Amino acid sequence: MSEPLAERFARYAESLRYEALPPAVVHEAKRRFIDSLATAVGAMPADAYRIARACALRVSSDPGATLLGGGRSSLEWATFVNGLLIRYLDFNDTYLSLEPAHPSDNLSAVLSVGEAYRCDGKALITAAVLAYEIQCRLCDAASLRKHGIDHVTYGAISSCLAACSLLRLDARRTTHAVGIAGVCNAALRQTRAGEMSMWKGCAFANAARNGVFAALLAAEGMTGPAPIFEGELGFMRLLTRTHFEVARMGGEEGSNDFMLPKTYIKYWPVEYHAQSAVDAILQLRPEIGDWQNVEAIDIYTFDAAVDIIGKDPEKYRPKTRETADHSMPYCVAVALMDGDVGLSSFDDAHLNNAELIALTQRVKLHRDASANSRYPRGIPNRLVVKLSSGRLLEKEVEFPRGHSGHPMTDGEVERKFRTLVEPEYGKARADEALRLCWHLEELNDVASLLNLFARE
Numbered sequence: 001m002s003e004p005l006a007e008r009f010a011r012y013a014e015s016l017r018y019e020a021l022p023p024a025v026v027h028e029a030k031r032r033f034i035d036s037l038a039t040a041v042g043a044m045p046a047d048a049y050r051i052a053r054a055c056a057l058r059v060s061s062d063p064g065a066t067l068l069g070g071g072r073s074s075l076e077w078a079t080f081v082n083g084l085l086i087r088y089l090d091f092n093d094t095y096l097s098l099e100p101a102h103p104s105d106n107l108s109a110v111l112s113v114g115e116a117y118r119c120d121g122k123a124l125i126t127a128a129v130l131a132y133e134i135q136c137r138l139c140d141a142a143s144l145r146k147h148g149i150d151h152v153t154y155g156a157i158s159s160c161l162a163a164c165s166l167l168r169l170d171a172r173r174t175t176h177a178v179g180i181a182g183v184c185n186a187a188l189r190q191t192r193a194g195e196m197s198m199w200k201g202c203a204f205a206n207a208a209r210n211g212v213f214a215a216l217l218a219a220e221g222m223t224g225p226a227p228i229f230e231g232e233l234g235f236m237r238l239l240t241r242t243h244f245e246v247a248r249m250g251g252e253e254g255s256n257d258f259m260l261p262k263t264y265i266k267y268w269p270v271e272y273h274a275q276s277a278v279d280a281i282l283q284l285r286p287e288i289g290d291w292q293n294v295e296a297i298d299i300y301t302f303d304a305a306v307d308i309i310g311k312d313p314e315k316y317r318p319k320t321r322e323t324a325d326h327s328m329p330y331c332v333a334v335a336l337m338d339g340d341v342g343l344s345s346f347d348d349a350h351l352n353n354a355e356l357i358a359l360t361q362r363v364k365l366h367r368d369a370s371a372n373s374r375y376p377r378g379i380p381n382r383l384v385v386k387l388s389s390g391r392l393l394e395k396e397v398e399f400p401r402g403h404s405g406h407p408m409t410d411g412e413v414e415r416k417f418r419t420l421v422e423p424e425y426g427k428a429r430a431d432e433a434l435r436l437c438w439h440l441e442e443l444n445d446v447a448s449l450l451n452l453f454a455r456e
Contacts, residue, residue, distance in 0.1 A: 004175075004226065004227040004228075004229065004230055005227075005229040005230065005246060006178040006179060006182070006226060006227060006228050006229060007175050008246075009134060009157075009161055009172065009174075009175075009178055009379050010088035010161075010164070010171040010172070010175040010178060011171045011210060012130070012249055012251075012252055013130055013132075013161045013164050013165045013169075013171075013174050014165075014169070014170060014174060015251075016126055016129070016130050016165070016251050017126065017251075018122040018123070018125060018126045018441070019143065020251045021125070021126065021258070022256060022258065023127055024249070024261060025129060025258045025260055025261060025442070026125055026441065028260050028261045029125045029128050029129055029260055029440075030125070030437055030438055030440050031265065031410070031413050032093060032104050032128065032132075032260070032263075033107065033124075033128070033437050033440060034106065034413055034414070034417050034434065034437045034438075035092065035093060035133075035265050035413055035416065035417070036086045036092055036093075036104045036107045037068075037417070037421070037433065037453065038091075038416055038417040038419075038420040038421055039085070039086055039087075039088075039089050039091040039092045039420065039438070040068050040082065040085035040086045040453075041068070041085075041420050041421045041424050041425070041453065042089050042091060042269075042343060042420040043084070043085045043086075043087075043088035043089045043201075044068075044069050044085065044424065046088050046089075046198075046201075047198070048084060048088060048198040048201060048202060049069070049081070049084060049085055049088065049089055051198075052080060052084050052205075053067060053069065053071065053081055053082045054133070055077070056071070056073035056074075056077035056078065056081045058070050058079070059072060059073045059074050060072070060073065060074070061068050061073070061074035061075065061117035063075065063077070063117065064116065064428045065078035065079075065111075065112035065113075065115050065116045066078060066112075066115060066447065066450040066451065066453075066454070067081050067082065067205045068081070068082050068085055068450065068453045069085070069453065069454070069455060070453075070454040070455040071317070071454075072326060075112045075113060075116050075154070075212055075216065076209045076212055076213050076216075077209070078111075078112040079108045079109050079112045079113075079159075079205070079208050079209045079212045080108075080202075080205045080206060080208070080209040081108075081205070082108040082111060082112065082205075083105055083108030083109070083204060083205030083208045083209070084171035084202050084205040084337055085108075085289065086104060086105060086107060086108055086205075087102060087105050087201050087202075087204055088201035088202075089201075089204060089269050089325075089343065090201070090266075090269055090271055090325045090326070091266050091269035092104045092105065093263050093264055093266065094263065094264045094266065094272040095132075095135075095136050095139060095259070095262065095263045095264070096272065096273075096304075096375070096376035096379065097136070097139040097140045098139060098141070098142060098376075099138070099139040099142070099143050099144050099145060099151050099154065099375055100139070100145075100151055100272070100308075100368070100376075101135055101136065101139050101151050101154065101155070102204065103131065103132045103135050103136060103158075103259075103263055104263075105152075105155055105204035105205070105207075105208060106128065106131035106132070106135065106155065106158050106159050106162055106208060107128060107131075107207045108159075108205060108208050109131070109159040109160075109162050109209075109211055109212050110124055110127045110128050110131065110162050110166065111124070111161050111446060111450065112162075112212065113127075113162070113163045113166045113212060113215070114127065114166050114446045115445075115446045115447050115450060117167060118137060118445060119166050119446065120443060120444050120445070121439075121440040121441045121442060121443030121444075121446070122441050124166075124440065124443075124446060125440060125441060126165065127162040127163075127165045127166050128162070128260070129250070129260055130158075130161055130162055130163040130402050131159060131161065131257060132158075132258075132259050132260040132263065133249045133250055133258060133259050133260070134154075134157060134158040134161050134249075135154050135155060135157075135158035136260075136262065136263065137246045137247055137249055137259065138154040138157070138158070138246065139151070139154060139247075140247060141240075141244040141245060141246050142236075142240035142244040143184065143240070144189075144239060144240060144249060144261040146188045146208075147190050147239065147240065147241055148188065148190075149186055149187065149188065149189060149239050150187040150188060150189045150191050150192065150203060152187045152191075152203045152204040152206070153185060153186050153187050153239065154206040155204045155207040155208060155211070156181045156182065156185035156207040156208070156210050156211045156214070156234045156339070157178055157181050157182055157211065158211070159181075159207065159208035159211030159212065160177050160178060160180075160181035160210075160214045160215050161174065161177075161178065161211075162211075163177075163211060163212045163214075163215035163397055164177050164215045164218070164219075167216075167219050169215070169218060169219055170368050173218045173219060173221075174175055174215075175217065175224075175226065176218045176222065176223045176224040176226075177214045177215045177217070177218035177219075177224065178214075178224070178228060179216060179223075179224025179225045179226050179228040180214035180218060180222065180224035180225075181210060181211045181214035181215075181224075182224075182228040182229070182234075182235055183205055183224065183225050185207055185210050185211075185212070185230060185237055186238075187203055187206075187207065189275075190406050191203045191328065192308065193312065194312050194314050195314045195318075195319060195320060195323050196314075196320060196322035196323045196326060197320070197322060197364065198322065200322040200326070201322065210446050211448040226408065230243070241370035242429075258317070261388065261404065262404050262408075263404065264403045264404055265362040265402045265407070265408050265413060265416075266402055267279075267401040267402040267408065267412075267416075268331075268335075268340075268341045268342075269325060269341065269342065269343060269345075269346075270325050270331040270341055271308065271309050271325060271326045271328075271331075272326065272379065273301075273302075273304060273305040273308060273309055273381075274305070274309055274327075274328040274331045274332070274381075275363075275379065275400040275401075275402065275403070276378075276379045276380065276381040276397040276398060276399070277299055277301070277305075277328055277331065277381040277383060277397075278331055278332060278335045278341055278400070279397040279400040279401065280381055280382075280383045280395040280396065280397040281297070281332050281335050281336050281383060281385075281395075282336075282339070282340070283395050283397070284333055284334075284383065284385055284393050284395045285336060285339060285358065287393050288336065288385060288387065288393065291336045291337050291359065293387045293388050293389070294336065294359065294362060294386070294387060294388075295338075295387060295388050296360055296362050296363075296364065296385075296386040297332060297333075297363045297364070297383060297384070297386075298363075298364050298366060298380055298383070298384045298385075298386075299328065299332070299363065299364065299365050299366065299382070299383055299384075300366050300368035300370075300381070300382040300383075300384070301328075301365055301366065301368055301371050301380070301381050301382075302367075302368065302372045302374075302375040302379070302380065303367055303372055304373040304375060304376075305328060305365065305377075305378075305379075305381070306365050306367055308326070309326050309327055309328045310327075310328050310329065310365040311365075314327075315328070315329055315330065316326035316329055316330075316355055316357075316360055316361050316363075317360070317361075318330050318351060319351065320351075321346040321347075321351075324345075324346045324350075324351060325346055327360070327425075328363070328365060329361070329363035329364075329365070330356075330360045331345075331357060332363050332383070333359040333360040333362075333363055334350060334356060336359065337355075338361060339358055347427070359373075368382070374398060378398035378399050378405065379398065379399075379400065379403070380396060380397070380398040381396065381397060381398075382394065382395070382396035383395050383396070400421075407414050414434060417430065417433075417434065418430055421433065425453070426454070430450050432452055433449065433452045433453070436448065436449045436452075437449070
């Protein structure tokens with residue numbers, strides 16, 4: 001009988017060392033910390049953050065952890081609040097495969113456990129790489145969403161393993177932690193269907209919180225069900241509904257193939273399948289001229305884009321920010337009207353703009369076999385714009401800015417960070433945060449980084 005997957009993951013978590021990480025992977029990990037802290041700061045005006053932080057501040061523990069934006073709470077609550085911030089704007093990184101994911105969601109667990117247990121920067125980088133490796137390999141192995149299960153279900157496992165790494169648990173206790181995290185964190189895909197709520201940005205934060213909770217229990221000796229993946233009533237039978245194999249992971253058996261560099265940093269704050277459509281319409285905009293000249297916009301795209309951000313009626317008249325940034329028609333329309341997509345593109349003034357909603361309803365999505373054949377290696381969106389004059393304009397983008405096939409430069413990542421952080425904290429703090437992140441392997445205590453994001 002082959003080794004149970006949970007035991008394999010546990011051995012991997014126990015054995016992975018910073019010294020085994022290629023310099024390019026370490027560099028990309030630093031970029032993800034920078035990007036995630038930026039998106040977290042950008043989300044601080046959100047009501048969901050206010051609500052979660054108010055709850056978290058009622059809780060204290062020893063050890064505790066820092067809340068981004070100020071204050072302290074338990075490890076679990078800090079993981080939830082900080083994870084909510086990283087994810088809420090739909091502006092953090094992405095990975096696309098049989099299952100889509102936002103792997104930087106794991107970093108809230110890395111930061112809270114790393115701070116509480118005084119882990120150094122090398123340990124944080126290693127835990128981050130581990131979490132990306134686990135989550136992305138699971139996404140490659142089997143789809144959850146086609147069975148109505150949300151992608152964050154994999155995140156409870158990856159966050160748990162990152163926490164176990166930082167807690168320095170042995171493989172036996174880590175296996176139990178994975179069993180606990182895996183057995184009780186199946187999340188429903190209803191989170192992302194129809195009109196979306198605040199919970200859309202909280203779902204992975206909850207999974208990460210529960211992953212940390214499982215690791216803490218296992219550290220004290222709590223045992224978990226096994227085999228959690230292959231068992232009679234386990235993960236494969238009930239959630240993915242198929243037996244799956246996980247490919248050899250980076251650092252495993254001498255492999256140098258790590259997943260983190262294969263993930264994509266977002267250039268625009270929209271659901272990832274819309275990134276190339278936004279890119280295409282912005283490239284066409286100089287030829288279009290006045291947006292009022294547009295009679296129709298037809299988007300020829302792949303099934304995942306239609307199913308996730310195009311088929312629901314709510315996507316054509318979004319009432320919440322959460323729905324709007326998950327609507328390809330809306331994102332394309334607002335990009336055309338405003339000349340860009342930013343955080344203000346989803347405010348009440350935009351959502352209640354009758355002209356914008358009318359333009360949104362001129363956008364139609366079409367399933368396209370050619371696009372399907374190239375997804376998820378790329379995210380091809382072909383736009384055909386019909387002007388009132390009868391003229392047709394066409395543009396296809398397959399690898400938008402920020403995709404691993406068209407990566408953002410370090411300068412662009414820094415610019416995104418400064419755009420979101422400097423208005424809240426000023427240039428001096430932004431400079432210092434960037435310095436610490438670029439030299440993360442030299443950091444002795446993550447608290448010195450997190451304290452920069454407290455409010456005076």
